[in-house]
Amino acid sequence: MELYGTFGPSCCETELLSRMLDAGMTGIRLNLSHGNLLEHPEWLYNWREAQLRSGRHAELMIDLKGAELRIVELKGKSLLCGGELVNLYAGAVPDTGGPVRISPDLEAQPESQQKNQPEGKDSYLKKLFLHGDESLTENVGTAGSAETVFSSQAVCHMGIPQPLYRALRSGQHLFINDAELELEVLPPRRSNFYPSVGMERPKEGKAAAERDHDLSFVSMPLSCRVLRGGTAAPGKSIALRGVEIPLPVLTPEDIENLAHAREAGVTAVMQPFVECGEDVELLRRELSARGLSKLRIFAKIENQAGIEHLDEIMAAADHIVIARGDLGSNIGFLRLPKAQEEIARRCRAVKKPFMVVTQLLHSMTEHSVPTRAELSDIYLAVRQGASSLMLTGETAIGSYPLEAMRWLRDIAEASAIQD
Incomplete structure (x- = not known):
């Protein structure tokens, strides 16, 4: 089971990152929706130092801007x-x-x-x-x-x-x-x-x-x-919801960030709002052109088009991401649980690894102990076959990033124990 945190002001120091690695974190996400890859060189330096200190090699995953809509x-x-x-x-x-x-x-x-x-x-x-x-x-x-x-x-x-x-x-x-x-x-x-x-x-x-x-x-x-x-x-x-808006698969900012991926030590890329296999192939061509063909691509399913074209996306991507935040916003909250179940089932059928992300331990942005509902949510994701789980705001801006990672590890391990 891969466990990811997300970079942010709450978890950017070497000592804390090292302790999070000791607590079971196997990788960290850098969200590029709000900035560029080299905007926080001290974070990247601290990440390398944390790995050396803990004696663990971990993944640095960048989450591209992509075809997303945000307040300007x-x-x-x-x-x-x-x-x-x-x-x-x-x-x-x-x-x-x-x-x-x-x-x-x-x-x-x-x-x-x-x-x-x-x-x-x-x-x-x-x-x-x-x-x-x-x-x-x-x-x-x-x-x-x-x-x-x-x-x-x-x-x-x-x-x-x-x-x-x-x-x-x-x-x-x-x-x-x-x-x-x-x-x-x-x-x-x-x-x-x-x-x-x-x-x-x-x-x-x-x-x-x-x-x-x-x-x-x-x-x-x-x-x-x-x-x-x-x-x-x-x-x-x-x-x-329900409206197709023409947006570029990769933005100029994405291309610029990919150009610096090697020097930053990036090992994986999350691609937002993937709607077809060609979206993934376009990113893969950009990576290959920069000598980064070995980087894993995590395709985020965030709207109805992604669900409808899941088969071709699974064929093109290395991992599927059930990105519940934007997915729930785009298809509606009431449809989200069934959509997660469907995506998980289809991934299991072809042995495609998948990740579940968004609000796994949302209450821990402010509280040191998760809710019972969050425990059940993570249990369900693991039993549905998730190969990886990711925390976002819980570690990026939360008050208890280390405790959140420990809880994620403990719940995931307990959920994986067969009856």
Whole structure:
């Protein structure tokens, strides 16, 4: 049984890492969603020293950024409560310091920054079509005489990836930070508009689907209502169920990190949101091109597409990862237990090793003893045939990283004893 921790502020010192290795940890994960491989050279140095001190060789696994959706930027309140309003933007959040004056020919700017704007009928506001909905905006007499401000009720302004922004429709639900936080997209309202460029509807010659998704001509906030409160922060995961969003399998940041994998001592790679065998083959080609063909690939199953194409993913990857955080966010919590059982069964059928991860000992981020439910969860994962288990926040930011690793070892060993 392989047991993994996750690097973080709570477990980055040599002495603690050495004791975690003595407690049964066989490898550690470095999450690259929030930074690059060489961002913490002291962590990598301490990891090597810990192995020397404990006399154990352990795995250094990097978890790539990949085709994932995360909060880009956040301004305002981060701890959100049910019923509050949040404004979403494509990419970075613009300055919210004052009203803007609207001109179809110019990028909208705070009034204090506007100079020599053209006037005339070409600058009038016209009907704006957003996300397939016709939102009526009144024509005004002269350019720039209409002022638009951010929704006065919004407590938070959140930047999200542009492909996700383009895919949003009113009534959809967004799940943030492994579905801790849930938002509902509200219908566009004039009071929420924040145009950045021309207000004209895309030309009629464009295909309807392209027209509905083409927001290059306008950038404004979409208001959401908080249905389930929680904490939002830059880098937290976002899920939109039932919608395909085109994203690169490997990002430029991933390629850069792979270029430094050898010098960092990386021995394995976790690939997020794997949806088909070709996704894995693409990563394997990148590894081979850098002389890293021996690195094991752990393919993370995190959505319905990954489940549907599991057979070809198993054929291409070295290990399968049941990544329950994003998987639960994307397919729904109620479907997660059955999905874990199905993936485990299919892996056992072809003798493909698999890992179970996410919230195995979540309570131990704050408490020194796990819950009974967590003990049962780990027992079930082991009896389902898991070849490896991984702790994430429990060791990365938790108060009891060493104790959590000891409990994981003890529960896994006890669960493996045959009746």
